[in-house]
Amino acid sequence: MSEITRVPLQPVAKGSVGKIWLGVIAAVVLGSGVAYGTRYKGVEIETVKAGTGASPTKSDVALINYVGRLANGKEFDRGEKAVLPLETVIPGFSEGLSKMQKGGKYVLEIPSEKAYGAEEKRNPQTGEVVIPANSDLVFEIELIDYKSAAELEQQRMMLEQMQKMQGGAGNGAGAAPGAMPPPMPQPMPMPQGAPQP
Numbered sequence: 001m002s003e004i005t006r007v008p009l010q011p012v013a014k015g016s017v018g019k020i021w022l023g024v025i026a027a028v029v030l031g032s033g034v035a036y037g038t039r040y041k042g043v044e045i046e047t048v049k050a051g052t053g054a055s056p057t058k059s060d061v062a063l064i065n066y067v068g069r070l071a072n073g074k075e076f077d078r079g080e081k082a083v084l085p086l087e088t089v090i091p092g093f094s095e096g097l098s099k100m101q102k103g104g105k106y107v108l109e110i111p112s113e114k115a116y117g118a119e120e121k122r123n124p125q126t127g128e129v130v131i132p133a134n135s136d137l138v139f140e141i142e143l144i145d146y147k148s149a150a151e152l153e154q155q156r157m158m159l160e161q162m163q164k165m166q167g168g169a170g171n172g173a174g175a176a177p178g179a180m181p182p183p184m185p186q187p188m189p190m191p192q193g194a195p196q197p
Contacts, residue, residue: 041111043092048140051104056146058094061085065142076121076130081144090115093139100143108139 056062062084068077086094092114100106112134121131131137147155 041113043095043111043114044109045096045099046107046109047104048107049103049105051101051143053102055098055101056086056143057148058086058098060146060148061152062097062146063144064097065144067140069138069140070131071136071138085149092137096139097141097143100141102143102145105140105142108141110137110139112136 064079064082064084066077066079066082067075069075084093084097086097089097090110092110093108095114096106096108096110115135115137116131116133118133120129120133122128123130
């Protein structure tokens with residue numbers, strides 16, 4: 001048989017147990033604070049009304065209605081039937097749109113790192129700061145439609161061809177003199193200076 005060596009335990013000094021518990025609590029609080037500060041802050045999407053079909057890609061152009069607000073609820077921008085190339089908007093906006101479907105309504109929360117970061121945005125007319133530096137942004141978005149840049153270019157070329165054909169043919173056979181030409185189908189407009197949320 002082996003012999004067990006006994007080590008006498010010393011009694012805990014009076015008031016030491018409280019100090020040990022305070023140290024444990026401090027360590028837990030500090031660890032939680034570090035974990036909270038270093039957690040990944042990503043784009044969050046809440047579906048208000050689900051859309052259907054596929055989602056746009058970063059090379060597509062979206063037609064949307066939107067309202068942009070700061071995290072405190074102050075509105076800084078609004079757009080109706082805005083044409084936005086996804087590759088030209090802030091990263092969080094593009095990332096969020098690429099997870100939405102046509103016909104859907106969404107609330108998109110973008111952390112400052114995926115918005116404008118440390119850069120503040122000013123109103124060009126008044127010079128007023130509209131979006132302070134390091135601001136998280138919230139957008140209400142309705143994705144009306146989207147098309148690829150290639151589809152838009154093809155529609156533009158077809159429209160030009162139709163206009164040339166109508167302009168060169170005059171009134172055409174069987175048309176009443178002075179009659180208006182039939183209405184032409186209108187493609188989604190090409191983006192020209194589209195606002196950038």
